[in-house]
Amino acid sequence: MSEAAILTEGLSKSFGPQTAVSNLNLQIQPGAVYGFLGRNGAGKTTTMRMLLGLVRPTKGRMRVLGLDPWLEMELMRILQRVAFVPQRKQLYGWATPAELVRMNKAYFPRWSDEAAGGLAQRLEIPMKTAFKKLSIGNQSKVALLLALAQGAEVLILDEPTAGLDPLMVDEILRTLIEDHVSQGRTIFVSSHHLGEVEQICDWVGILEEGRLLLEARLEEVRQEYRLVIVSGENLPDAPSADVVSATTDGRFRRYVLAREADGFAAGLRSQGASILEISPIGLRELFLHLVRKEAPCTPGNAGAKAAPVSSFS
Amino acid sequence: MYAWKCWRESRARFFFLLIMFTVTALLFTLEPGLEVQNGWWHFDRSEYIHNPLPTAHVVFSMILSVLWCSGFLSAVFLGATAPGSEIEPGTIEYLWTRPRTRTSVTWTHWAVCVAEMAIVAVVPLYLAAALLGTLTRYWDFPYLFIAPWMMVIVGLPVLGLTTLMTALRRSASGGLIYTSGVVLVYAILRQIIIVPLHLNPPTLFTGPLVWLVSNNQLPYDASAFPWGSLWRAVFLAAAFPLAAEYLLKRAEV
Numbered sequence: 001m002s003e004a005a006i007l008t009e010g011l012s013k014s015f016g017p018q019t020a021v022s023n024l025n026l027q028i029q030p031g032a033v034y035g036f037l038g039r040n041g042a043g044k045t046t047t048m049r050m051l052l053g054l055v056r057p058t059k060g061r062m063r064v065l066g067l068d069p070w071l072e073m074e075l076m077r078i079l080q081r082v083a084f085v086p087q088r089k090q091l092y093g094w095a096t097p098a099e100l101v102r103m104n105k106a107y108f109p110r111w112s113d114e115a116a117g118g119l120a121q122r123l124e125i126p127m128k129t130a131f132k133k134l135s136i137g138n139q140s141k142v143a144l145l146l147a148l149a150q151g152a153e154v155l156i157l158d159e160p161t162a163g164l165d166p167l168m169v170d171e172i173l174r175t176l177i178e179d180h181v182s183q184g185r186t187i188f189v190s191s192h193h194l195g196e197v198e199q200i201c202d203w204v205g206i207l208e209e210g211r212l213l214l215e216a217r218l219e220e221v222r223q224e225y226r227l228v229i230v231s232g233e234n235l236p237d238a239p240s241a242d243v244v245s246a247t248t249d250g251r252f253r254r255y256v257l258a259r260e261a262d263g264f265a266a267g268l269r270s271q272g273a274s275i276l277e278i279s280p281i282g283l284r285e286l287f288l289h290l291v292r293k294e295a296p297c298t299p300g301n302a303g304a305k306a307a308p309v310s311s312f313s
Numbered sequence: 314m315y316a317w318k319c320w321r322e323s324r325a326r327f328f329f330l331l332i333m334f335t336v337t338a339l340l341f342t343l344e345p346g347l348e349v350q351n352g353w354w355h356f357d358r359s360e361y362i363h364n365p366l367p368t369a370h371v372v373f374s375m376i377l378s379v380l381w382c383s384g385f386l387s388a389v390f391l392g393a394t395a396p397g398s399e400i401e402p403g404t405i406e407y408l409w410t411r412p413r414t415r416t417s418v419t420w421t422h423w424a425v426c427v428a429e430m431a432i433v434a435v436v437p438l439y440l441a442a443a444l445l446g447t448l449t450r451y452w453d454f455p456y457l458f459i460a461p462w463m464m465v466i467v468g469l470p471v472l473g474l475t476t477l478m479t480a481l482r483r484s485a486s487g488g489l490i491y492t493s494g495v496v497l498v499y500a501i502l503r504q505i506i507i508v509p510l511h512l513n514p515p516t517l518f519t520g521p522l523v524w525l526v527s528n529n530q531l532p533y534d535a536s537a538f539p540w541g542s543l544w545r546a547v548f549l550a551a552a553f554p555l556a557a558e559y560l561l562k563r564a565e566v
Contacts, residue, residue, distance in 0.1 A: 052410050055565045072414055072562075079412040086410075090403035094321065106314035107411045
């Protein structure tokens, strides 16, 4: 197996008494497109900032392209090979996008003027208007252009499509797939738009209150994850290690299973429960089941430990 | 490229300061020859030709009495664009995710500011000297030629202090206000020591400038030059930006 593009081991970050990230284990292989999901304040942005040396971890270890972001010289080598689009896409208000492009290209030896020109055209960016005079959507596009034309091996994108209209979102996703995914570049993207994540990602990680609740291949979620709705008395919280989450909705109990749903249902049936439904589960439902406050994850859930990554593509 | 960004961001302040000080220096240079006749301004060169040395000396004293603070003002206004000022507006995430060390960013900004401060100090005084030389046909103004460099040297600790304050306060306005506050508190404390206690402690780092301004009688007393104050200025000029660099290297955003 090749060296992980992004690796964290027991990574934690606290701001005073508040824990932002807790014992996070990630191993993202080169070429993977990893969707990092979570509610606001779940710790996604803090994790990304730690990977880029903007925030110091309280505990744990991390590597980006095999290099340690907390060693200054190694960080410089990381930053030459990693592109970042921050959540707050704030650039110099006085500068036009054309000036920002000129300024940015001087930092990156693999910068592509051709890609920058193409993106400016496709995303309809007014290149001669001062950044502060651009709409929020256009400001986001400029930040994306600067990152995508950088020729980076790893893209770290923190809500890259926030503020963009559906047409532009589609354009960005197509660009990511055509120019980056197809070239085997690694993308680590956080987003609240689960549809976008489903469109481009092959892996998802769901974070809640700084803890990784689940890490799975998206294909696996589509093919094997099932929602089992059960009715009965004294139903167990987590009768199997395959249960990702269990929630109560009135008289019904909903289980999300990572695998072996039929066997699990048979087991419950033998205890006197009625199985009302066994159905495939989408990413959106899975996400909602995992992060709903009234439905805490059970100790047996698959996300308590990072999933094995040997099957990364 | 970061140097270009620093220049681009500070050039409006730079041109404002340069024009303001140049106009002031040239007006003071022409002042002995200006007079009002029949409600109109007229320029009479005779004073420059008949009394070249005293006129040059008066002009030099007038210029210095106003422009002595140009180094400080340039330092505060140009220094407020230091890297720490980018934290609050949020552009720091962009800056710190470029492959440039925080050390290089801090000192590149410092170098650009020093170059701008030097131009702001040198151009008005050298233009005034050139004009004065042309009018008086007397060209021996050694102190007018070293004055801008003194202004720059004593301005450097203030530039460093502003760089440090922007890193501490994480904004340009915070840096500006806190630098002004520190300078003001220092001046008040100094006055408290000087006036009621009748003590006269040596200046911390402004000695060369005080020497230059107070030496307005010929011949100049070069032996009384405050070397201690000069070395303190050099020390503080290095210490403040180093402290700012240390803070920025440890800063989380």
